[in-house]
Amino acid sequence: xxxxxxxxxxxxxxxxxxxxxxxxxxxxxxxxxxxxxxxxxxxxxxxxxxxxxxxxxxxxxxxxxxxxxxxxxxxxxxxxxxxxxxxxxxxxxxxxxxxxxxxxxxxxxxxxxxxxxxxxxxxxxxxxxxxxxxxxxxxxxxxxxxxxxxxxxxxxxxxxxxxxxxxxxxxxxxxxxxxxxxxxxxxxxxxxxxxxxxxxxxxxxxxxxxxxxxxxxxxxxxxxxxxxxxxxxxxxxxxxxxxxxxxxxxxxxxxxxxxxxxxxxxxxxxxxxxxxxxxxxxxxxxxxxxxxxxxxxxxxxxxxxxxx
Amino acid sequence: xxxxxxxxxxxxxxxxxxxxxxxxxxxxxxxxxxxxxxxxxxxxxxxxxxxxxxxxxxxxxxxxxxxxxxxxxxxxxxxxxxxxxxxxxxxxxxxxxxxxxxxxxxxxxxxxxxxxxxxxxxxxxxxxxxxxxxxxxxxxxxxxxxxxxxxxxxxxxxxxxxxxxxxxxxxxxxxxxxxxxxxxxxxxxxxxxxxxxxxxxxxxxxxxxxxxxxxxxxxxxxxxxxxxxxxxxxxxxxxxxxxxxxxxxxxxxxxxxxxxxxxxxxxxxxxxxxxxxxxxxxxxxxxxxxxxxxxxxxxxxxxxxxxx
Numbered sequence: 109x110x111x112x113x114x115x116x117x118x119x120x121x122x123x124x125x126x127x128x129x130x131x132x133x134x135x136x137x138x139x140x141x142x143x144x145x146x147x148x149x150x151x152x153x154x155x156x157x158x159x160x161x162x163x164x165x166x167x168x169x170x171x172x173x174x175x176x177x178x179x180x181x182x183x184x185x186x187x188x189x190x191x192x193x194x195x196x197x198x199x200x201x202x203x204x205x206x207x208x209x210x211x212x213x214x215x216x217x218x219x220x221x222x223x224x225x226x227x228x229x230x231x232x233x234x235x236x237x238x239x240x241x242x243x244x245x246x247x248x249x250x251x252x253x254x255x256x257x258x259x260x261x262x263x264x265x266x267x268x269x270x271x272x273x274x275x276x277x278x279x280x281x282x283x284x285x286x287x288x289x290x291x292x293x294x295x296x297x298x299x300x301x302x303x304x305x306x307x308x309x310x311x312x313x314x315x316x317x318x319x320x321x322x323x324x325x326x327x328x329x330x331x332x333x334x335x336x337x338x339x340x341x342x343x344x345x346x347x348x349x350x351x352x353x354x355x356x357x358x359x360x361x362x363x364x365x366x367x368x369x370x371x372x373x374x375x376x377x378x379x380x381x382x383x384x385x386x387x388x389x390x391x392x393x394x395x396x397x398x399x400x401x402x403x404x405x406x407x408x409x410x411x412x413x414x415x416x
Numbered sequence: 417x418x419x420x421x422x423x424x425x426x427x428x429x430x431x432x433x434x435x436x437x438x439x440x441x442x443x444x445x446x447x448x449x450x451x452x453x454x455x456x457x458x459x460x461x462x463x464x465x466x467x468x469x470x471x472x473x474x475x476x477x478x479x480x481x482x483x484x485x486x487x488x489x490x491x492x493x494x495x496x497x498x499x500x501x502x503x504x505x506x507x508x509x510x511x512x513x514x515x516x517x518x519x520x521x522x523x524x525x526x527x528x529x530x531x532x533x534x535x536x537x538x539x540x541x542x543x544x545x546x547x548x549x550x551x552x553x554x555x556x557x558x559x560x561x562x563x564x565x566x567x568x569x570x571x572x573x574x575x576x577x578x579x580x581x582x583x584x585x586x587x588x589x590x591x592x593x594x595x596x597x598x599x600x601x602x603x604x605x606x607x608x609x610x611x612x613x614x615x616x617x618x619x620x621x622x623x624x625x626x627x628x629x630x631x632x633x634x635x636x637x638x639x640x641x642x643x644x645x646x647x648x649x650x651x652x653x654x655x656x657x658x659x660x661x662x663x664x665x666x667x668x669x670x671x672x673x674x675x676x677x678x679x680x681x682x683x684x685x686x687x688x689x690x691x692x693x694x695x696x697x698x699x700x701x702x703x704x705x706x707x708x709x710x711x712x713x714x715x716x717x718x719x720x721x722x723x724x
């Protein structure tokens with residue numbers, strides 16, 4: 109066991125500008141990030157494991173209506189919520205993912221339960237919810253997932269016939285966490301409500317192991333947020349791992365190459381959080397802003413929203 | 417334009433033994449592989465592109481009740497068919513994938529249509545079928561997807577309460593194709609009916625870009641078949657690409673490392689087909705057999721089932 113542990117979280121990347129943010133709202137976002145950071149870090153401090161820490165941090169963000177995951181999930185084209193989530197254990201390379209679920213309070217907890225108890229990695233739709241029921245997970249009805257802000261965004265999108273990640277701010281609504289625990293184990297988790305007004309059962313990168321979520325003790329843990337289709341096509345999270353393992357790049361070099369070159373080359377707007385086995389943390393994004401926070405191995409914490 | 421083009425296909429890997437195969441059935445499998453090879457190769461010969469070639473080969477396998485995809489898809493726990501498919505264009509890194517669909521005749525065609533016209537990469541369930549309807553794809557009812565062999569496998573699995581990839585032969589039921597066209601472009605496609613008696617909307621590696629399906633002109637095109645959960649956790653298809661691009665391995669070296677070492681280390685039974693930009697073909701599997709066939713750049717074809 110070491111005394112080194114660290115945690116990073118994100119609450120989505122996109123066009124987040126000071127000019128369109130009120131002081132009250134900014135304070136609420138910062139408090140939401142602080143709460144989630146605390147939920148995960150408390151576990152790491154008590155010598156808990158990284159899987160539990162990232163799940164706890166993401167559940168806290170899911171329960172916060174400000175973020176596009178869990179309670180704050182956006183509306184799809186028919187006024188429903190379709191949520192995706194994933195989690196991965198860097199020690200064992202075990203993984204769990206769920207997509208297109210509508211009634212489970214904490215999708216990331218269902219992803220974790222899928223990893224631990226289903227014998228599978230990825231479960232979808234009503235089948236995934238049936239599994240959640242068999243595992244006694246908490247369900248919520250449409251009223252719980254209703255937030256006025258998301259409803260207004262959906263109505264606006266319907267009128268304009270637009271599919272938006274998070275309409276008003278063009279925010280890529282996704283939350284995630286990565287952690288290194290005192291046992292030297294890495295983990296990553298991601299959860300999302302997807303795109304406002306989305307159709308056709310669209311699935312983004314969040315629940316795709318290797319694209320939006322990946323963890324491997326040999327390299328790093330990564331959780332992404334952004335234009336999911338482009339993150340899937342570049343297999344972003346595993347690409348960072350491979351650049352480290354096969355090409356010898358540092359975490360920073362790998363993240364810089366993927367976020368500022370490879371993604372930019374195909375107009376892939378967004379960002380990611382990543383941590384390596386030494387506890388180095390990267391919070392990289394090529395968008396205007398990314399809700400992000402971290403506590404490094406020395407206990408120093410940051411909570412940030414904008415580029416500067 | 418070059419005069420170099422080549423194609424490889426698979427019809428699933430697993431415990432395929434001479435001792436449990438009749439001569440008649442073997443002939444039918446070989447004819448099925450020959451037909452699919454011909455469907456794809458005809459397109460390449462006429463200077464068609466690799467995306468069309470892999471789609472045509474896979475559609476031919478989907479239409480053949482012997483293989484676990486399309487018409488021959490296995491039954492899930494509630495007597496339905498839940499099919500997944502994916503396709504990727506190595507030139508553009510565009511990709512399309514569908515999962516959990518029950519009524520579309522050719523899932524790989526829906527994956528291709530998703531890639532070309534949806535603006536998304538991955539569509540699921542009834543939403544994906546709604547998109548298929550909007551694109552005038554062909555639908556079929558339960559009677560079309562009914563085959564006595566699959567029904568009997570399901571009944572047997574129900575009694576034993578087992579989830580099997582393809583019960584009788586322990587075959588990993590998946591079909592796929594990879595191709596290099598005369599323009600130097602690579603493509604890969606995969607389609608599956610999943611596991612007999614599967615529950616909870618389980619999704620395997622086939623529709624997961626980077627895991628079961630990947631193509632990149634810079635490296636290779638790969639289509640996998642096997643115990644999907646383990647292929648997802650190792651991000652198998654993209655791992656082969658990264659081993660070539662970042663570590664300088666040849667296609668054969670990369671396939672050998674992943675199939676015979678990395679997968680074996682976690683009991684990941686199965687195999688894959690892969691092709692590189694020079695037209696080198698690998699048909700690798702760590703199971704007893706894999707239905708496979710190819711035509712190389714010199715026009716030499718092989719059709720094989722067993723290890724030897």
